[in-house]
Amino acid sequence: MADPNPAVRLLIERGETVAVAESLTGGLLAATLVEVPGVSAVFRGGLVVYATDLKASLAGVDERLLATRGAVDPDVAVALAEGARRACRADWGVSTTGVAGPDPQDGKPVGLVYVAVVGPQQRRVDELRLGGDRSAVRASAVSHALDSLVTLLRSPTANTSAS
Structure with a gap:
């Protein structure tokens, strides 16, 4: 799994905060x-919205989007x-959403x-096709999420954001 330290360090340096909404990774x-000492300076909290209806009621995902495309979709992730x-x-x-397995979900393959x-x-937003068992898919999704956050925090356009 990716080291969360670079993301936390960059957020601390920038004086910015992060929150998460998780489906397949379940927290x-x-x-x-939160394994990183000092993360309380930057981590605001998160939503574990495993059930589809909670994606709408807690995270504010449009119910029509969920009804037409399902929970495993790039626009839902955004x-x-x-x-x-x-x-x-x-x-x-x-955010993370996808199919950890062992079975496909709503016609979407395991690992999507x-x-x-x-x-x-x-x-x-990135589409991943991950292999392995349920645990491996979830761990890989977390690693990718942290790497993506670091990439955006390091990008030139991220440096123009308000603190």
């Missing part, structure tokens, strides 16, 4: 972040990240994962 992303950012009043929102990061002026 693993938040748990990974909406989850935006919802975490808004609900927790954070500068950055990070979407990770989104939304910041003050930018957003990124």
Whole structure:
């Protein structure tokens, strides 16, 4: 699993905060972040919205989007990240949604994962095709989410955000 320290260090340096909205990772992303000493300066909190109806009621994902595309979708991932950012009043929102297995879900294959990061002026969503068992898919999704956050925090456009 990716080291959460670079993300936390960059957030501390920038004086910015992060929140998460997790579906398939079920709190693993938040748990990974809170392993870092000093993370309380930057981690606002998170939403574990495993059930589809909670994606709408807690994270604010449009119910029509969920009804037409299902929970495993790139636009849903972005909406989850935006919802975490808004609900927790954070500068950055990070989300995970996908199929960890062992069986496909709503016609989506095991290992199909979407990770989104939304910041003050930018957003990124990645489609992943991950292998391995349920635990490996979830761990890989967390690693990718942390790496994506670091990438955006280091990008030139991220440096123009308000603190």
